[in-house]
Amino acid sequence: MRVVSPDGEVVLHRLDGQIPGAGITVVVGPSGSGKSTLLRLCNRLAAPTSGMVAFRGEDVAGLDPLELRRRVGFIFPTPVLLGGTVADELRVALPSASDEQLAAVLERADLPDAFLSRAGDTLSTGEAQRVSLARTLLTEPEVLLADEPTASLDVGLRAGLERLARRLAGDGMPIVWVTHDLVQARRLADHLIAVIAGEIAAAGPPAEVAANAAVSRFLASDAG
């Protein structure tokens, strides 16, 4: 598979790989390596220039993109709230949702149901990111894609969100988590994919991938 940006820059090339349908797969790589693009290909926020992306054996180009996006949830690096109360925020995903449904997704995102009446702009970044997660969970995705979801969070909140991801994965929702932080990647991954300069440098069990020569070079150059 290959992705070329409109100005001719090759973002991903010779990409060939599989993401397991269980647990947490972490895609790690330095910034600009194409890992976010890889994630966006999975819910068709991006499209490959050549080659194909398959979801559960089906070419995503042949699926209804809107339905695919509800089956494959996406969390962005910074929480984006669209205005109103937390309940309004959640109902963006499912306007017909009952209060019970809203309380249930909040609980899955580790937030008390008292949050429903809170105004979105009174939330901390960590709370807002959980509300974004709850909003995505309301579409009942089969899989969750998370693009640097802790990028805007401090260390304590980061650990909280990682625990939450672990629990969701344990409950049977496969997660693909993108990060540039190899330490976080090793901590979180059941399966690790290292993307460097638009190519998969290594993929497999975390310890093995982290020991790979190219990956350790990236770790040395991108320490921190």
Added chain:
Amino acid sequence: MQGDVGALGVAVAGLLVAVAVALSWWQRLGAEVQISWAAVRALVQLLLIGAALALVIDPDTPIAWSWAWVVGMVGFAALTVRRRAPEVPGVLVVALVAFAAAAVVTLGVLFGLGVFPVEGRTLVPLAGMMVGNSMTATVLVSRRIVGELRDRRQEVEVLLSLGRPARDAARPYVARAIREALIPQVETTKAVGIVFLPGAMTGLILAGVDPVDAVLVQIVVMYLVLGSVATTTAVVGLGMTRRLFTKDHRLIRLPRPAVR
């Protein structure tokens, strides 16, 4: 007619240009040449247009010439839109469609329902008002829509990734862009007569037409402008949503315009 202005009158009015030039010289604005050039250019351009218009809208000239004039205006306006909104993809086509829609709506009502007879004398100026305002609105709205969607890409992509169709995801931003482009027009319409007397009416009154008749014509022209701006913004809004998203509901890349 009591409103006749002769060559002498124009020459005397030219004193007002001299006042502007003198001010520029006195305050060292360095704009003397520019002011003189602008004044001369306006005079020559309008004289040429006036002479051409006199030929085109002469009752003895076939009305086809007036239509040709209108087509020329539309083409020129579309090119102007492309020049003034270079960062908007496919703006030329969107502009042409918008002008066509505005023409059908406004000229359709004014001529179709017999407000004015279809003559060169009415067709050319009314189409001119319609195209001119439609052009400004197209530039304004299309640039704002692109700007809104570019600056709000994250929000739009959140909506898309929740499975919202492109039309839905774009709606709040397109609506905001349209509202912002339409409001000045509505404000102008409200303030008319109180704050300023519109050009068409002023011209008619100066040319000796009864003020009440002038007012009636002006009101029709104002409604025409409002109608064309509204139609244009709606068409541009729809057209832009189609242009800026792919068929599989992705927002295309929208580079920032180069700083000029």
